[in-house]
Amino acid sequence: MLDRAGSAHTVQIVGAHLTVPAEARFGTVDDVAAYVERVLALGPVGERFERAALPVVVRARRGHRAAHYERGGTTIAVPDSAEGRWALRELVVVHELAHHLDEIADPAHGPSFVATLIDLVDLVMGPETALVYRVIFGDSGLSATQ
Numbered sequence: 001m002l003d004r005a006g007s008a009h010t011v012q013i014v015g016a017h018l019t020v021p022a023e024a025r026f027g028t029v030d031d032v033a034a035y036v037e038r039v040l041a042l043g044p045v046g047e048r049f050e051r052a053a054l055p056v057v058v059r060a061r062r063g064h065r066a067a068h069y070e071r072g073g074t075t076i077a078v079p080d081s082a083e084g085r086w087a088l089r090e091l092v093v094v095h096e097l098a099h100h101l102d103e104i105a106d107p108a109h110g111p112s113f114v115a116t117l118i119d120l121v122d123l124v125m126g127p128e129t130a131l132v133y134r135v136i137f138g139d140s141g142l143s144a145t146q
Contacts, residue, residue: 009021009022011132013131013132013135013136014135018128018131018132019128020125020126020128020129020132021125021126021128021129023089023090023091023125024089024090025088025089025090026088026089026090026093027088028080028088029058029059029060029078029080029088030058031088032058032076032078032088032093033057033058035090035093036056036058036076036093036097037055037056039094039097039120039124040052040053040055040056040097042123042124044123045101045120045123045124048119048123049101049116049119049120050103051100051101051102051103052101054074054100055074056074056075056076056097056100057073057074057075057076058075058076058077058078059075059076059077059078060077060078060079060080061077061078061079061080061084062079063079063084064079064081064082064083064084064087065079065084066079066087067079067087067092067093067095067096068096069096069097069099069100071099071100071105074100076093076096076097076100078092078093078096090124090125094117094120094121094124094125095117097120098113098116098117098120099113101116101120102116103116111142114137114142117133118130118133118134118137121133
């Protein structure tokens with residue numbers, strides 16, 4: 001949906017027109033790492049998520065079909081090949097960072113993760129983007145509980 005926002009950065013959802021921020025795109029894995037470090041250092045993120053105090057390593061991932069989070073090593077792995085450039089975008093990185101911040105973490109994409117992701121999107125990308133997530137997840141039957 002955010003890809004369709006166009007240059008005006010507007011989307012229509014539940015009958016409302018929202019202006020959403022431009023999504024950050026990254027050129028390198030090092031750019032992703034710098035972004036993750038800045039997000040974890042944000043005051044509201046640290047206040048909301050205890051795990052924000054734990055540093056995250058960002059590394060290149062072999063293959064191009066997925067990005068992932070390694071909980072044991074607090075590592076985000078993103079593909080950096082030409083075919084994997086889709087992953088060098090803010091929403092993918094925020095998704096993986098939500099895995100790091102999710103206190104419960106089981107199941108990996110369960111209600112706790114959904115709540116964490118929506119809260120993180122709200123803090124980092126704004127309430128309009130968080131509303132888009134809430135509506136889409138709700139329409140898909142995904143619940144978010146704290």
